[in-house]
Every structure is written in structure tokens, then in C-alpha cells.
Amino acid sequence: MASIKDIAKKAGVSISTVSYALNGSSKVTDETCARILAIAKELNYVPNAAARSLKKKESKIIGAFLPDFSGGFYGDLLQGMKGTLIQKGYDLVVCSGPQSHRLLAEKLFDGALILDHTFSDEQLLNFAELGHRLVVLDRELNHPNINHVLLDNKAGASLAMEYLIDLGHRKIYVVTGPEGSYDSKQRIAAVRQTVERSSDVECIEIPGDFNRSGGERAGKQIAAEFAGPVAVFCLNDEMAIGMYDYISETDLEMGKDIHIIGFDNIELSEYIRPRLATIDYSKKKWGSLASEQLIKIIEGKPVENERIYVTLVKAESVKPV
Amino acid sequence: MASIKDIAKKAGVSISTVSYALNGSSKVTDETCARILAIAKELNYVPNAAARSLKKKESKIIGAFLPDFSGGFYGDLLQGMKGTLIQKGYDLVVCSGPQSHRLLAEKLFDGALILDHTFSDEQLLNFAELGHRLVVLDRELNHPNINHVLLDNKAGASLAMEYLIDLGHRKIYVVTGPEGSYDSKQRIAAVRQTVERSSDVECIEIPGDFNRSGGERAGKQIAAEFAGPVAVFCLNDEMAIGMYDYISETDLEMGKDIHIIGFDNIELSEYIRPRLATIDYSKKKWGSLASEQLIKIIEGKPVENERIYVTLVKAESVKPV
DNA sequence: CACCGGTGTCGAAACGATTCAAACAGAATG
DNA sequence: CATTCTGTTTGAATCGTTTCGACACCGGTG
Numbered sequence: 001m002a003s004i005k006d007i008a009k010k011a012g013v014s015i016s017t018v019s020y021a022l023n024g025s026s027k028v029t030d031e032t033c034a035r036i037l038a039i040a041k042e043l044n045y046v047p048n049a050a051a052r053s054l055k056k057k058e059s060k061i062i063g064a065f066l067p068d069f070s071g072g073f074y075g076d077l078l079q080g081m082k083g084t085l086i087q088k089g090y091d092l093v094v095c096s097g098p099q100s101h102r103l104l105a106e107k108l109f110d111g112a113l114i115l116d117h118t119f120s121d122e123q124l125l126n127f128a129e130l131g132h133r134l135v136v137l138d139r140e141l142n143h144p145n146i147n148h149v150l151l152d153n154k155a156g157a158s159l160a161m162e163y164l165i166d167l168g169h170r171k172i173y174v175v176t177g178p179e180g181s182y183d184s185k186q187r188i189a190a191v192r193q194t195v196e197r198s199s200d201v202e203c204i205e206i207p208g209d210f211n212r213s214g215g216e217r218a219g220k221q222i223a224a225e226f227a228g229p230v231a232v233f234c235l236n237d238e239m240a241i242g243m244y245d246y247i248s249e250t251d252l253e254m255g256k257d258i259h260i261i262g263f264d265n266i267e268l269s270e271y272i273r274p275r276l277a278t279i280d281y282s283k284k285k286w287g288s289l290a291s292e293q294l295i296k297i298i299e300g301k302p303v304e305n306e307r308i309y310v311t312l313v314k315a316e317s318v319k320p321v
Numbered sequence: 322m323a324s325i326k327d328i329a330k331k332a333g334v335s336i337s338t339v340s341y342a343l344n345g346s347s348k349v350t351d352e353t354c355a356r357i358l359a360i361a362k363e364l365n366y367v368p369n370a371a372a373r374s375l376k377k378k379e380s381k382i383i384g385a386f387l388p389d390f391s392g393g394f395y396g397d398l399l400q401g402m403k404g405t406l407i408q409k410g411y412d413l414v415v416c417s418g419p420q421s422h423r424l425l426a427e428k429l430f431d432g433a434l435i436l437d438h439t440f441s442d443e444q445l446l447n448f449a450e451l452g453h454r455l456v457v458l459d460r461e462l463n464h465p466n467i468n469h470v471l472l473d474n475k476a477g478a479s480l481a482m483e484y485l486i487d488l489g490h491r492k493i494y495v496v497t498g499p500e501g502s503y504d505s506k507q508r509i510a511a512v513r514q515t516v517e518r519s520s521d522v523e524c525i526e527i528p529g530d531f532n533r534s535g536g537e538r539a540g541k542q543i544a545a546e547f548a549g550p551v552a553v554f555c556l557n558d559e560m561a562i563g564m565y566d567y568i569s570e571t572d573l574e575m576g577k578d579i580h581i582i583g584f585d586n587i588e589l590s591e592y593i594r595p596r597l598a599t600i601d602y603s604k605k606k607w608g609s610l611a612s613e614q615l616i617k618i619i620e621g622k623p624v625e626n627e628r629i630y631v632t633l634v635k636a637e638s639v640k641p642v
Numbered sequence: 643c644a645c646c647g648g649t650g651t652c653g654a655a656a657c658g659a660t661t662c663a664a665a666c667a668g669a670a671t672g
Numbered sequence: 673c674a675t676t677c678t679g680t681t682t683g684a685a686t687c688g689t690t691t692c693g694a695c696a697c698c699g700g701t702g
Contacts, residue, residue: 001428001451003658014682019660027680044451049427050380051658054371054687061424069399069415078390078417086420093424094390094415096399099407103382103414106370107322130322130365241592271562271593324688335652340690348650372688375657646701653694658687665682671675 002043011039022047062294063109064094065116073238073266073283080287081113088295104132111294113137113287117180135294137286139182140305147297149290149306153183156279156310157190160233160261163277163312165194168321169231169259170201175208175218175243177235184210187235187263208239215242222258223250229257229321237262237269240276240317259318274316281310323364332360343368383615384430385415386437394559394587394604401608402434409616425453432615434458434608438501456615458607460503461626468618470611470627474504477600477631478511481554481582484598484633486515489642490552490580491522496529496539496564498556505531508556508584529560536563543579544571550578550642558583558590561597561638580639595637602631 004022008015013032020028021036028036053059062085066074082092090110095103098118103109104127111133114124121141128134128145136148164172174191177184188205195203206221208214215234219242222232234240240262247254254260255274262269265280286308296303325343329336334353341349342357349357360366374380383406387395403413411431416424419439424430425448432454435445442462449455449466457469485493495512498505509526516524527542529535536555540563543553555561561583568575575581576595583590586601607629617624 004660005658015659016661016683017681020681023660029680032680044447046423046426046428046451048375048658049424049429050371050375051687052427052660054369054375054658054689055660057687059371061429063414068396069403070396075389075391082390082418086418091416091421091424093384093421095412097403097407100412100414102367103370103412105367106373107367108370108382126365130367268589268592271589273594326688336689337653337691338651341651344690350650353650369688372657373690375659375687376689376691378657644702646699648699649697651694651696653692655692656690660686662685663683666680668678668680670677672673 001048002040002045003048004045006043007036007039007045010043011036058110059108060089061091061093061109062291063103063112064092065100065104065112065114065119066094066096067116067118069094069096073264075267076283077115077287080282080284080289081291082287083284084288084291085295088291090295107132111135111298113290113294117178133294133297135290135297137290145297147293147303147305149286149293149308151183151281151286151308152310153186154190154193156263156281157187157233157235158194159310159312160263160277160279161191161194163314164231164233164259164261164318165198165201167259167318170321171204171230172201173204173206173218173222173230173232175206175215175232175234175239177208177210181210184235191233208235210236210238212238212242212245215239215244216246217242219243219246223247223252226252226257229259231259231318232261234260234262237264237266237276237278240278241268241272244272244276255317255319259321261318265313269313277315277318278313279310280313281308322369323361323366324369325366327364328357328360328366331364332357379431380429381410382412382414382430383612384424384433385413386421386425386433386435386440387415387417388437388439390415390417394585396588397604398436398608401603401605401610402612403608404605405609405612406616409612411616428453432456432619434611434615438499454615454618456611456618458611466618468614468624468626470607470614470629472504472602472607472629473631474507475511475514477584477602478508478554478556479515480631480633481584481598481600482512482515484635485552485554485580485582485639486519486522488580488639491642492525492551493522494525494527494539494543494551494553496527496536496553496555496560498529498531502531505556512554529556531557531559533559533563533566536560536565537567538563540564540567540579544568544573547573547578550580552580552639553582555581555583558585558587558597558599561599562589562593565593565597576638576640580642582639586634590634598636598639599634600631601634602629 004018008018018036021033085092104112113135115137128143134146140148195201206218240260262276262278265278269276269278289306293303325339329339339357342354406413425433434456436458449464455467461469516522527539561581583597583599586599590597590599610627614624
């Protein structure tokens with residue numbers, strides 16, 4: 001691979017001149033510049049990322065960290081991030097899993113967007129302390145190098161519960177997320193608040209994991225205890241899908257025996273039948289807002305923590321009692 | 322951020338000794354080594370990726386290039402890649418879009434897995450010529466630095482067509498992929514071969530784009546020409562979903578007026594109703610096989626081009642005529 | 643005691659770029 | 673003709689690692 005040195009030799013100029021020419025500095029004559037660029041093209045020259053970021057201490061790359069590469073959930077989010085970042089002159093790469101933490105630590109990126117519970121709060125604060133710029137989407141963290149863009153979980157969960165209650169449901173199962181999840185905690189809190197306000201509602205919490213399998217397990221339990229129509233609020237759509245999967249193999253019927261609402265409005269929710277009621281928000285906007293915040297931090301501009309608003313999606317999976 | 326130099330100063334040893342200690346070289350005394358490691362921990366030392374890869378000319382990172390971050394299709398594929406690569410001591414990052422080509426060019430990765438039509442064949446051959454190691458999943462390319470792992474498109478397309486024909490369908494629309502797509506070309510070729518073998522089949526090709534919108538357009542055309550039950554082979558599931566979307570707004574019925582089969586068996590296909598008949602293959606295996614090949618190339622071991630086998634998934638979207 | 647081999651440590655070069663400050667050439671000025 | 677200025681080019685240092693070859697030290701050997 002040709003380096004700047006090869007170009008310099010071939011052009012009979014110094015390395016620094018080549019560098020200036022390549023970077024379009026006005027210092028070098030148009031003629032020299034043209035000659036150097038021609039030679040660069042001829043030699044198939046591409047700058048070496050490692051060398052450049054070693055010297056400049058920036059890579060113009062942003063890392064997005066997700067818990068996994070699965071499914072419809074992250075597509076829009078990433079698209080939102082990508083669009084904004086490209087516009088600001090940055091590239092986006094996506095990483096997943098604890099093994100990839102090193103990529104963050106080793107300063108491969110100019111900043112990172114985090115929606116990944118495999119990072120602990122302490123880890124992230126530690127990274128921030130070492131100078132890494134972060135935007136977190138799944139927790140609240142206060143540090144000058146960290147900003148958070150969060151969903152309005154409480155509004156969403158209240159919306160969902162009120163929807164069920166307004167339609168006359170009085171026995172409501174709530175399938176929760178994993179212990180440590182900030183989103184789950186927030187949603188649970190709002191559920192409890194809403195239930196407290198209406199005296200005659202029976203609310204039963206079932207621990208889940210935000211995955212399909214958790215929804216299946218919960219479905220199993222609900223089916224076993226079944227004694228007449230019930231409502232279920234799955235704290236995310238994935239678990240709702242899991243519950244559909246399980247219930248479809250019993251003689252219970254979704255939208256009739258079991259009235260269900262999810263949270264997230266993932267792509268699948270629109271296609272399953274009966275269509276899943278859920279809480280919607282713009283994943284694309286979430287991604288683009290988070291990216292904007294990150295760039296602001298990197299550029300040293302002031303930032304405010306932002307919030308993403310949510311709306312209720314009514315559908316046939318929930319009917320009046 | 323602490324560097325190796327800071328550690329050296331604090332430990333009162335030379336830079337090289339620190340480097341050896343950090344890399345677990347046997348040259349340095351256990352005692353010195355322990356002291357250095359303690360100081361490194363204390364200073365929150367993390368090696369600098371840029372510096373290391375500049376010197377070592379390797380990053381232990383593999384890039385996966387996809388056309389977009391969307392949907393259920395890539396999840397399993399990436400999981401397959403990730404699993405294998407981790408095991409071999411490499412990390413995986415995912416890139417998308419033409420802007421990200423530079424990441425490949427700038428030698429950020431030790432190798433790349435390519436399933437992305439935004440790269441031209443010439444570009445890839447050029448990269449290979451410059452020393453980049455590639456495995457392509459969406460084309461055939463012959464170069465010592467490139468390996469390909471391809472689907473058995475022809476078998477799949479034949480399987481699909483024969484399924485329709487065996488069930489008595491004689492008028493078959495085929496919705497194709499974009500012009501340049503290798504997969505589309507292969508599938509079309511097999512379709513034509515199959516049709517030639519059975520004299521009384523009428524086969525009408527409609528250009529598509531492998532996206533949902535292409536399926537919608539094709540659905541519109543088919544609905545407009547509708548004059549009794551027909552079969553449709555969408556060359557991928559995405560387009561089939563698009564066709565469902567369109568047809569659901571007409572008074573035609575999938576699985577009755579329009580019998581449809583797709584290709585890829587994406588996650589959604591299992592959930593739409595009537596369930597979509599399709600061609601299945603293990604995306605996870607595809608990813609892991611491709612990764613294995615890539616590592617072999619990097620390590621200079623001999624490789625053979627491999628093929629992924631496919632199977633037919635029968636479902637209610639296709640009924641006998 | 644001179645010599646040798648092995649161990650542990652160090653200095654310096656190198657990787658490929660950027661960038662500061664110095665050097666230089668040539669034109670313009672006094 | 674000496675001086676200053678402007679504009680272009682250059683040398684050298686630097687970023688944070690790795691790694692080669694040199695070197696000093698030590699115990700053992702002949």
C-alpha cells in the first residue's frame with residue numbers, strides 16, 4: 001500500500017508538501033498540488049486511518065453499541081443516527097457484545113452512542129472520566145462528557161394502562177423487563193402509579209426479560225391461571241410476540257381471552273394478527289437526536305438532556321371487556 | 322489518557338520493558354511485571370488502538386458491510402459472524418452505506434465481509450489487489466485475497482417454481498430483484514430453466530428491487546391484470562411482504578386469488594397471515610462460514626469457495642389450484 | 643581468573659501521518 | 673545593493689506502540 005512517503009519520492013518533493021497538498025492547504029502551488037494529486041491517484045493512495053488518528057487524535061468515527069444485532073427494533077434507530085452523523089462528517093459503525101467494549105476503551109471512536117445494558121454505569125462514568133464522549137439511551141448518567149436522550153417511559157406506561165382500564169379491564173398482568181433495566185423500572189413505576197389511582201384494578205407483575213422467551217414464560221403462567229378474560233401489558237413488544245407464540249398453541253385467543261398491549265411498536269407488531277396495540281415513538285428521531293447531542297459534546301457546545309415523546313397505538317389485540 | 326510512557330516513568334523502567342510486561346513477554350521478571358501491571362491498572366491504562374495497529378499492521382477487527390441496517394434479515398447473519406470471529410480473537414463491527422467505504426480503504430480492518438451491492442466488483446478487486454482480505458456473500462469474484470460464500474440460488478429458485486407448478490399453477494408471475502444483483506440473476510436463470518422444462522407454464526417477469534416498495538408495485542400490476550387465480554414468486558421475502566401490504570387493501574386475497582412464495586425466510590414471514598411459503602437457509606451458518614473463510618485467508622491458509630444449501634418452506638400462502 | 647551463556651533491561655528505530663518553525667527563492671522596496 | 677516581504681517548500685518532532693539489537697549483570701565453567 002502506497003504511503004505519503006512513496007508519493008513524495010515519486011514527486012520529488014518533501015513529505016510535508018505532500019501532506020499539505022493532500023489536505024488541500026493553500027500553502028502549496030496549484031501546479032505542485034495537481035502533480036501530487038495525480039501521482040496519489042496513480043499509486044492508489046489512501047491515507048492510513050491508524051496513522052491519521054494517532055496523530056490527530058480523532059477518527060471521525062462514531063460507535064453505536066447495542067446489546068445485539070437482532071431485529072426490527074434497531075434498524076430505524078441506526079438509520080436516524082447514520083443520517084445525522086454523515087451530515088456532520090462522521091461515520092457510524094455498530095458494535096455489540098461485551099467483547100467489543102475494548103473498541104470503546106481503545107479510543108477507536110470519537111464518541112459513542114450507547115443502548116446496551118452490558119455496560120455498567122460505573123464503566124461508562126469511568127470512560128467519561130478518561131475523556132470519552134458518550135450519549136446514553138438507556139439510563140440517566142450525569143457527567144460533563146455524557147448526555148442522555150431518554151424515552152418518556154412513564155407517559156407511555158400510563159397511556160397503556162389507562163387504555164386497558166378505560167376499556168373496562170380490571171385484572172391486568174404486567175410482564176416486566178430484566179432487573180437492572182432503567183426502562184423497565186421507569187415503566188413499572190408508572191404502572192404502579194396508575195394502578196394506585198384506580199382503586200378496583202388488580203395488577204399482577206410477572207418478571208420478564210424483554211426477550212421473546214420471557215413473553216412465552218409469562219404466557220404459560222397466565223394460561224395456567226386462566227379463569228376468564230384478562231389484560232396484559234408487556235413492557236416491550238418482543239415479549240408480547242413471545243406471548244402470541246405461546247398462546248397460539250393453546251385454545252385461548254389473543255384479543256378475546258387475553259387482551260394485550262406492548263411497548264415499542266416494533267415492525268413485527270404491525271403484521272401479527274390480531275394487530276398488537278402498543279406504545280409508539282420515533283426511533284429514527286431518537287437516533288438522530290442522540291447523534292446531534294453527541295456531536296455537540298464533541299464540539300464542545302452546550303447540551304441539554306432530551307426526551308422522546310410517545311403515543312398510544314390502539315389495535316385489535318385489546319377489546320372492551 | 323495514560324500512555325505506556327506514563328507507566329514507564331512511574332515504574333522507573335524503560336518504555337520497552339513496559340511494553341513487554343503488558344504483552345506478557347517472558348523476558349521480564351515476574352516481580353517487575355507485577356509492579357508494572359499494578360501501575361497500569363492504577364492509571365487506568367488502555368492501549369491505544371491507532372498506535373498499535375499502525376505499528377503491528379493489524380487491528381483484530383473485521384468489518385461487515387451491509388446495504389442497510391434494517392430488519393430481521395441481517396440479525397442471524399451477524400450473529401453467525403460474530404460468534405465465529407470472537408472465537409478466533411477478532412471483533413466485528415458493522416458498517417453500511419457508500420460513505421463507509423473509506424473505512425475499508427483506510428485499512429481500519431484486518432478483513433471484511435461484504436454483502437453490499439454499493440460496492441462494485443472493480444472496487445472490490447482493486448481493494449484485494451491492494452492487499453485487503455475479503456469474503457463476498459453476494460457475488461462471485463476470483464482473486465487470491467477474495468473468497469465467496471454463496472447461496473445455492475439456483476436450487477432455491479427451482480424448488481420454489483417446482484412447488485408452484487406441482488400444485489397445478491400455470492400462470493406464474495416472477496418479481497425480480499435489481500438489475501445488477503447477482504442473486505437476482507441466478508434466481509431468474511433457474512426460474513427460466515425450470516419453466517422451459519414444463520411446456521404449459523406461462524411465466525411473466527416483473528422487475529422489482531428487493532424492497533417492499535417493489536413488491537407493492539408488482540402487486541398493483543398483478544391486481545390490475547387480475548383475471549383468476551395466479552401464482553407469484555417474489556425473488557425475496559421483502560417484496561412478498563410489500564405485496565401483502567398492497568393486496569390487503571384490495572378485495573383480492575392472498576393464498577386464494579394470489580398464491581405467493583418468497584425467498585429468504587426472514588423473520589416476518591413466519592408471522593404474516595397466511596404464512597408465507599419461502600426458501601429457507603441458515604443465515605447464521607452463512608455468517609459463520611464466511612467468517613471462517615476470511616480468517617483462513619488472513620492466516621494464509623488454503624480456502625475453497627463454499628455454498629450454502631437451501632430448503633423449501635411450504636405454507637398457506639400457496640394452495641393447490 | 644578469563645570466558646561464556648543466559649536473563650533482564652534499555653535505547654532507538656519504525657509504522658504513516660500532521661504540523662510547527664525554519665529556510666529558501668524571488669520580487670519588491672528603499 | 674542590501675533589506676524586507678510574500679509565498680512555497682522543507683526538516684524535524686510528535687502521536688503511542690512494538691521490536692530489534694545492544695548491553696550489563698550474574699553464576700557457572702574450564
